[in-house]
Amino acid sequence: MVAWWNSLSPVAQAWIWGFGKATLILIWGLLNFAVAMMLERKLSAWIQNRVGPWRAGLHGWLQPIPDLLKLFLKEYIEPRNIDKPLFVIAPFIGFVMCLLIWLIIPIGPGAVAMNLDIGIIFIAAITGYDVIMIFMSGWGSNNKYSLLGAMRGAAQMISYEVTLVMSIIGVVMMAGSLRLSDIVDAQAARGPLGWYLLPQIIGFLIYLIASLAELNRAPFDLSEAESELVSGYHTEYSGFRWAVFALTEYIHLVGWSAIAATLFLGGWTGPTHADLAALVGNLVNGFGLFPNGAGTGLIDWANNAAVNMGWFAKWIWGFWWFAFKTYLFVFLAMWIRWTLPRVRIDQLMDLGWKFLLPVSLLNIFLTGILKFVATEYHGVPVNLGFTTLRLLGWWTN
Amino acid sequence: MEQTKELLVNMGPQHPSTHGVLRLMVKLDGETVTWCQPDVGYLHRCFEKLCESKTYPQVIPFTDRTDYAGPILHEMCFVEAAEKLFGEAITVPERAQYIRVLLAELQRIGSHLLAVGSMAMDIGAVTPFLYSWRDREKTYSLLERITGTRMLYNYFRIGGLRNDLPEGIIGSPNDGEDKSDQTFWGFVNYFDNYVMPQWDALVTGNRIFQWRTMGVGCLKSEDAIAYGASGPVLRGSGVKWDLRKNLPNSIYNRFEFDIPVGKENGDCFDRWLVRMEEMRQSSRIIKQCLQWLAENPGEVMGKVPRILKPPKGEVYHRVEAARGEVGCYLVSDGSPNPYKVKWRSPCFTHLQLMPKLCPGFKIADVVAILGSIDIVLGEVDR
């Protein structure tokens, strides 16, 4: 196998490898769609004292399969006087773009499809295509509601992209790299308290708000506000074209959550079974108060395991922590969606330009100042202010 | 030459938040509404003509179908108007009056829950809407136990009520949430201790909700009076006017309750707060009714002739329904059929406010305003 692989030309290797990765990403995206959609429906049901889908599979958890089948079989309804090329292409542009996000996200140690050194810029770049998707579908539908939704969507996404990138810059400054795997490594070196969640709490909150707006999710789902514009930019879509919009929405949601987990929660890093065993050993030992054979043995075993851990176990743990953190954010987004009302378009713009953008700029300044302080006065005797900094993870040693 | 044109959008008749088949023609300059005109009549079934060919009792089920979200109050209006026509000939037993008030106030709670829930959903919060339906179902369960139907009761009769309250529906004052769909006390306690605090924290206190409703759809009090607004819309504009106090029908003058009012230039949030407070006051009236009813058993149907033939005369009877002043102009020519029935519906009158309230606000505010004046299309179109 290895010999066969090595016998191939580098071009063929790149093609096969790329094709394999693309397939994996597609499958992973669809899987995420199914899970996220079910989670949304079940979470909304639980919040609203309902049970949600109940018939397909155990307690209805296989509902996405009949749903997708149904949407495949449904009729494509096309209104008269639509701009057909735009109308047909629009959903698929978004679908491709939401899958592209997964290219650069490290889902395990070294497990990243394309380790781009401009990772975050790449994300910001492909997000721009979502605006195009929304505007194409809204304009192509020949519907006033769609047009209004498209206008809103374009305005909203363009303004929040700025804020989004600004909120990430703090993280970039701290990690010193745009590459996502570098950011994860930097966080791994700092330990859980040093994950950028706490040092960059302002940036994190702004990222949270701005990514909700970027994803068109409540309370910022203005471009598909179902109580004002019937369904916004995808009012006229039906059948599988509509399903592609739904796919886009949920894959996007998971993608942005994955970015959030990578940037602020340390990505795939997290305690492994060795760390857990060491913790149990320490507990048995009473943290050195009454050392005994069992505890020490466990700690020894843990140290051994940590050193000898194979790449597969590392990947499993990395993937588990990555998925866990990602879905933490997915849960948060859904929880917010089913709690808060929708804002109005002028309030959305006010919030974006007049509040979030200044605060994110302030965050950049603050980060710069603190970083300067932390490097300049390195090794100065500790006083109260520096203790706070250290607690917040600014001071790594 | 290029020029900008206003966008004419037809909201409705099939639109998610027009509460039925209302058509709102809206002209938009960008997102801002410059002109708004409602178009009604999609649900028109000529209720008033129909009543002229029915006998007096036969009209009562049709009055249910006007405001299907608060039918008891409309039954009350018609039944009391007919009793007014009879004058001294028909006396309603006291217990029947108390049960009428009890059901009317329960219905007001249910109707207001629908109103606030759908307004929250218009503003984009779906979960409060489902909570409102969860709690409203409990009022329906209670009414179903009394009247036999969940929605269109046909329970009031000219001269009394069809039947007395069933056994054990009043409950004891200690009943909690587990009995909230079985006993009145259970419901009232659940409502006061759980539902209202939840609404206050989840929606009323929410800043996004306040941003969306404060300063939106402002209505001056003199405008409210001139435009014929009534009910929570009028009180939301700061006019302390409630027909239960100012023209007490039934036995409303025996109860202690307050009339909540909004500020002078009332916005959607004021109307919201008025509805919230009115629900609390309704629960207060229900408690007073329950105390009286538990102690005083008796007849619920007065003596009425078999064929109801009121003497010649005209009457205009007004009742404070959930959505405002319901009026019934009833003309009798001495025959068993009413000569004329005119149904003055509050929602129909409130729709006149839409061209006044909407211009200058965003299209998203149109649905908020519509939610805050709380229309039921069955009543608008009759």
Added chain:
Amino acid sequence: MGVTNFFGEAWRAGKSFAIGLNITFKEMVFRPAITIFYPDETDKVPAWFRGIPLQKTDLLTGEYKCTSCGMCVEACPVNVITLEWHQDPTTKKKVADRYAIDMSRCMLCNYCIEACPFDSLVMGYDYELCKVDPENLVYEFEDLLRMGLKYSSAEQAGPKGKKNATPPWVFHGLTGATEEDIQDKNGYLGRPPLGKGYVPELKDRFKKPAEEVAQTAPHEAKTPDAPVVTKSTPTQTAPVNTNPANVSAQAGPAAPSPAKAAEDKTANVAEQKPDQTVNTEKTSGEEAK
């Protein structure tokens, strides 16, 4: 939103969102779902529930209570009750040719039940009244009787046949009739109406011996042949009931054969004649008050 208000507003908003999120989280975790799995389980209806109006049978005599007086037709606000009758030439009493309720228009207002002076109508508990074919929403007398068997009782009318002391809308309780009893096994659907002597086919447990009938109803002015009526009519109508003629495709297996049906009808009428007179004498006693 001035600068002074800048962070204050953010703080207030954040606080209110946290409160809201707390509430939804508590609802999600601590409160069970209130869903009723509808087709599998149905919500319980209260005792006075108003479903479809049905005709009751007096289980003591086994005869239906309706006298085709027409009060329900007058009371109905939406004219859904069809009552066609003719006068019996010998007894001068009304005999129903057809009694049907068009459930596509009925608004379940309960007025027919209140108007009925003989306590013959009852509001059943059935509320799933959808039919694929709207024609099937017309419930003929036999359907109403069949479905009303569940709500019929073995109580007698009061002295002189006046209506019961309990108001008609007070529910009399379910009998032991099961779903099996009220099924349309005999093909009543679409059958021409039967005369006053008609007795639905009762299960044995609803029947009472003739002596018991005489004992429990001493006040009723019965002719000596009254027990004969009760006993003979089931045997008489039995061939009619089991006859599959005129049975719909939905209700029974056989295709309609008009000739047979006509023959059957004439035979039925001819046979019923003598009994009918006896029977109407009894009802005349009731109506005389």
Added chain:
Amino acid sequence: MDFLQERFPEAQIGALVNGDIEILVTKDEYLNVVKACLEAGYTYCSVVTAIDWKDRLTLIASLCRINPAEIDARNIHVKVDLPRTGAHVPSIAELCPGANFHERETYDMYGIRFDGHPNHRRILLPDNWQGGHPLLKDFIDKRPKRPRLVRHRYAE
């Protein structure tokens, strides 16, 4: 009511069964009476409707005074007798915007025209309705009736 009695001595003033005041005026005085009521504080228009007495129409404009201190507040019903066909009266929708829809409905149902109404169209019935004015007593509904349901099996 005193102020009406003083200003319009010819008008017939009576009371409804429940104590509301009714005042029957001529068509020419209608607007003046309404203005007098508005000046006296009766600015709230409850309802505008009409009654078809088979020989004449009676237009009713029902006005009310919103005074929070007042208990047992009574309406004033201003009534005008009008011919059954071609009736027209001045509109009060400009004075009292709350009468706007009610006047449109009265036109819709009884065919009374309101001169000077800002938006004089049908309201409940379709704009292209040709069938007449439904609440007139001699109105005949020419639309096809819904047939009664009959079971065909039964007919066999």
